[in-house]
Amino acid sequence: MATPNISSDLFQNQPSRSIDQEDICITCEDFSLSYGTKQALFDINLKIPTNRATAFIGPSGCGKSTLLRCMNRMNDLIDGINISGQMKLHGQDINTRDVNVTELRQQVGMVFQKPNPFPKTIFENVAYGLRLQGITNRTEIEDRVEWSLVNSALWGEVGDRLQDNAFSLSGGQQQRLVIARAIAVRPQVLLLDEPASALDPISTLKIEELIAELKSQYTVVIVTHNMQQAARVSDYTAFLYLGKLIEFGPTNVLFTAPGERQTEDYITGRYG
Amino acid sequence: MTDNKKIGFFQSGTPWVWLNAGAVSISMIMVIGLLVLIAVRGLGHFWPKAIWQIEYAENGGITKLIGERAKTESVSARQLREAGVKHNFEEEFVERTLLKIGNRDVYGFDFRLTLSPLENSASLPQDLIVLERTEWGNFYGELVAIEENGVSVQTSMEDLWDELSPRVKRVDELRDRISKIEKSEIGAINFKMEKLRLQTRAMELAGRDEADEKAGMATKKAALDEDYEALKSRLDVLYAEIRRDAVTLHVMTGEEVSINLSKVVKATRPNAMSTLTKVGHYFGNLIDFVSDDPREANTEGGIFPAIFGTVMMVLLMSIIVTPFGVIAAIYLREYAKQGFVTRLVRISVNNLAGVPSIVYGVFGLGFFVYVLGGNIDQLFYPEALPSPTFGSGGLMWASLTLALLTVPVVIVATEEGLARIPRSVREGSLALGATKAETLWRIVIPMASPAMMTGLILAVARAAGEVAPLMLVGAVKLAPSLPLDMNAPFLHLERKFMHLGFHIYDVGFQSPNVEAARPLVYATALILVAVIILLNLTAIYIRNHLREKYRTLEQ
Ligand SMILES: Nc1ncnc2c1ncn2[C@@H]1O[C@H](COP(=O)(O)OP(=O)(O)O)[C@@H](O)[C@H]1O
Numbered sequence: 167m168a169t170p171n172i173s174s175d176l177f178q179n180q181p182s183r184s185i186d187q188e189d190i191c192i193t194c195e196d197f198s199l200s201y202g203t204k205q206a207l208f209d210i211n212l213k214i215p216t217n218r219a220t221a222f223i224g225p226s227g228c229g230k231s232t233l234l235r236c237m238n239r240m241n242d243l244i245d246g247i248n249i250s251g252q253m254k255l256h257g258q259d260i261n262t263r264d265v266n267v268t269e270l271r272q273q274v275g276m277v278f279q280k281p282n283p284f285p286k287t288i289f290e291n292v293a294y295g296l297r298l299q300g301i302t303n304r305t306e307i308e309d310r311v312e313w314s315l316v317n318s319a320l321w322g323e324v325g326d327r328l329q330d331n332a333f334s335l336s337g338g339q340q341q342r343l344v345i346a347r348a349i350a351v352r353p354q355v356l357l358l359d360e361p362a363s364a365l366d367p368i369s370t371l372k373i374e375e376l377i378a379e380l381k382s383q384y385t386v387v388i389v390t391h392n393m394q395q396a397a398r399v400s401d402y403t404a405f406l407y408l409g410k411l412i413e414f415g416p417t418n419v420l421f422t423a424p425g426e427r428q429t430e431d432y433i434t435g436r437y438g
Numbered sequence: 439m440t441d442n443k444k445i446g447f448f449q450s451g452t453p454w455v456w457l458n459a460g461a462v463s464i465s466m467i468m469v470i471g472l473l474v475l476i477a478v479r480g481l482g483h484f485w486p487k488a489i490w491q492i493e494y495a496e497n498g499g500i501t502k503l504i505g506e507r508a509k510t511e512s513v514s515a516r517q518l519r520e521a522g523v524k525h526n527f528e529e530e531f532v533e534r535t536l537l538k539i540g541n542r543d544v545y546g547f548d549f550r551l552t553l554s555p556l557e558n559s560a561s562l563p564q565d566l567i568v569l570e571r572t573e574w575g576n577f578y579g580e581l582v583a584i585e586e587n588g589v590s591v592q593t594s595m596e597d598l599w600d601e602l603s604p605r606v607k608r609v610d611e612l613r614d615r616i617s618k619i620e621k622s623e624i625g626a627i628n629f630k631m632e633k634l635r636l637q638t639r640a641m642e643l644a645g646r647d648e649a650d651e652k653a654g655m656a657t658k659k660a661a662l663d664e665d666y667e668a669l670k671s672r673l674d675v676l677y678a679e680i681r682r683d684a685v686t687l688h689v690m691t692g693e694e695v696s697i698n699l700s701k702v703v704k705a706t707r708p709n710a711m712s713t714l715t716k717v718g719h720y721f722g723n724l725i726d727f728v729s730d731d732p733r734e735a736n737t738e739g740g741i742f743p744a745i746f747g748t749v750m751m752v753l754l755m756s757i758i759v760t761p762f763g764v765i766a767a768i769y770l771r772e773y774a775k776q777g778f779v780t781r782l783v784r785i786s787v788n789n790l791a792g793v794p795s796i797v798y799g800v801f802g803l804g805f806f807v808y809v810l811g812g813n814i815d816q817l818f819y820p821e822a823l824p825s826p827t828f829g830s831g832g833l834m835w836a837s838l839t840l841a842l843l844t845v846p847v848v849i850v851a852t853e854e855g856l857a858r859i860p861r862s863v864r865e866g867s868l869a870l871g872a873t874k875a876e877t878l879w880r881i882v883i884p885m886a887s888p889a890m891m892t893g894l895i896l897a898v899a900r901a902a903g904e905v906a907p908l909m910l911v912g913a914v915k916l917a918p919s920l921p922l923d924m925n926a927p928f929l930h931l932e933r934k935f936m937h938l939g940f941h942i943y944d945v946g947f948q949s950p951n952v953e954a955a956r957p958l959v960y961a962t963a964l965i966l967v968a969v970i971i972l973l974n975l976t977a978i979y980i981r982n983h984l985r986e987k988y989r990t991l992e993q
């Protein structure tokens with residue numbers, strides 16, 4: 167039951183998995199969300215495993231970004247949002263009053279579709295989150311900046327020009343800088359919302375390689391509209407359609423033997 | 439085909455381009471024309487002008503006239519006849535000259551009109567001299583003698599001029615020394631005396647009656663009196679010195695007039711000057727104009743206090759308006775819940791910018807000066823009452839009034855700047871665990887700072903040129919002292935100050951000698967424009983620097 171787009175040998179090296187054997191990081195329970203009167207998410211039930219890459223796929227407007235942004239409460243900024251159900255990080259509901267949002271966001275970092283470096287130097291971009299945490303020790307900051315840039319595969323390119331403005335970097339470099347900025351604060355989870363959609367193919371490849379690296383240390387959740395990308399980088403895939411979670415499972419299973427008709431239609435390119 | 443072409447011409451937008459280009463050129467021409475007019479009229483004033491000696495047919499005889507040609511225009515002979523000039527002009531048009539004959543103390547007036555057909559001869563004798571004086575305006579005449587201590591100095595006629603120049607220079611130096619003693623040293627003593635007086639009064643008001651305190655004050659006062667006496671005797675010596683020399687000049691009416699050199703600021707022989715010397719004098723005059731105090735009801739001398747006052751006021755205004763405007767804009771844009779109320783506030787703010795400035799002046803006078811200032815006086819300066827400290831117009835109230843006038847501009851510009859900061863950058867900061875305040879402080883405000891500077895630039899341009907409200911809240915014709923000096927607390931916010939805009943109005947329309955003052959109006963206007971441009975250029979430089987620093991992809 168191979169699809170025309172995704173060849174099954176892509177998955178040959180992947181171990182067969184089951185979500186029941188995984189450590190769970192984020193749990194959605196009957197999670198719904200509406201923007202004013204318009205409901206965008208319907209009773210989502212989802213378990214995101216620790217130190218794995220999970221991809222959200224689905225046609226445009228199906229609620230992938232909305233769901234992702236709920237995981238570090240970026241939607242707090244939007245007026246008129248209503249949520250119900252629960253979103254848990256390590257078993258703890260993140261939408262209760264006693265949760266400190268800034269601490270949550272330090273644990274759950276986020277990278278956006280378009281690179282959004284600050285108009286500061288490369289060094290200061292990466293050091294930003296550290297300074298927010300109140301770290302003032304110069305050597306500590308330098309060490310962490312270097313570590314982040316090394317881990318985001320950018321050190322080789324910018325190690326000798328840390329004092330340049332971040333906007334002097336190319337788009338792909340900027341996106342890796344933003345990833346470096348996110349991992350500098352040592353989050354547990356990294357949310358990536360179409361991180362490569364604004365980049366050229368070579369930069370995309372670099373970002374994908376980087377994600378493959380990062381998932382050994384971080385729980386990675388990536389939104390993508392590119393199914394090959396989902397197949398290449400993720401261990402688990404969730405397919406959303408019109409605000410509903412249609413199917414969730416190990417990537418190789420979902421792509422080679424989708425359990426739902428809609429999933430199959432989508433990954434064979436019949437719509438979306 | 440032709441039809442298509444016609445439509446093509448209009449659709450192509452070419453007429454629009456021409457229309458717009460035309461509008462731009464007209465604006466440019468008007469601005470440049472204005473600047474050129476002001477520059478020519480204003481800067482021409484400082485050029486050493488030739489002094490004519492004219493034999494003029496008048497009242498059936500010949501009169502000798504000496505003076506500068508201030509303005510020449512052509513008038514029709516008919517018009518002159520109708521005005522009662524009894525002369526048969528051959529030409530239809532006659533040149534009429536306004537001759538500045540000076541010597542107001544001798545003749546009673548210092549301008550007169552001449553008609554070219556009646557000028558029998560006109561020459562430029564080398565030895566005519568101009569004396570610029572501390573009072574009564576310029577003096578024109580021929581040098582006859584120099585007296586030192588009432589005894590005339592024996593030199594040949596040719597050397598008389600060479601004898602005069604060093605003496606004028608000596609007087610100038612003495613005058614500088616006198617004014618330094620009078621202004622700074624005696625000024626400081628007066629300042630301390632006044633303080634002592636106020637302290638005594640405060641003691642009385644508080645009902646305290648401590649003997650040693652009183653004794654201490656008495657000794658202080660005695661010491662000040664002693665200092666004053668010492669300075670006074672030094673001054674007396676200098677005054678005697680400065681009055682040593684006098685010159686005698688032969689004026690056009692044939693009289694000989696003696697003038698004490700202590701009254702002379704400058705002596706020149708423009709007819710004998712080479713062009714190069716004239717250039718030197720020109721720049722000398724220009725520098726004197728921007729660095730000297732005004733004389734003779736502002737119609738002579740310089741405008742330094744007015745420049746100083748204008749700059750001080752604008753700087754203070756900027757210091758007040760920036761934080762106010764920026765904080766208000768941040769609240770409106772970032773924190774306030776967008777809705778009916780914020781819309782109402784915004785509309786009010788925008789309309790504030792359209793309120794006539796004199797209304798702000800009235801508000802400033804009624805609220806700042808009388809209410810705030812009056813209460814400050816009651817609370818903090820009761821010992822000085824009934825003479826007001828903050829209870830009358832002053833630098834602080836003027837700056838506050840203008841800050842109020844310009845705050846809408848800063849708010850609007852800052853709001854626009856904040857709105858332009860991309861959401862993605864804010865989200866980037868929030869996603870790293872920054873609070874809203876941290877994001878604002880570390881990312882958004884720095885990025886919006888060029889827009890804030892734009893607001894400030896507009897505010898400065900508006901404030902520096904504003905005159906009407908200032909007349910009510912602290913600008914004066916002649917301020918006794920600058921708002922910044924060496925007496926603690928150095929910056930005297932309660933003092934009245936001079937302002938270039940008000941100075942123009944005063945010199946041009948309130949002065950006793952309008953003809954003499956007219957070039958000064960242009961020159962002062964030019965300086966005002968230059969000051970505003972300079973202030974703006976500084977702000978623009980800072981803004982461009984900030985823009986470069988916070989440059990993002992979108993811009
Ligand atoms: N701020 C918002 N206000 C109202 N509706 C929104 C907002 N953001 C997204 N939506 C709606 O929610 C739905 C899901 O959007 P989104 O999560 O961005 O989709 P995706 O990322 O899968 O393309 C869409 O129908 C979109 O129109």
Ligand SMILES: [Mg+2]
Nearest residue numbers: 230231232359
């Ligand atoms: Mg999206």
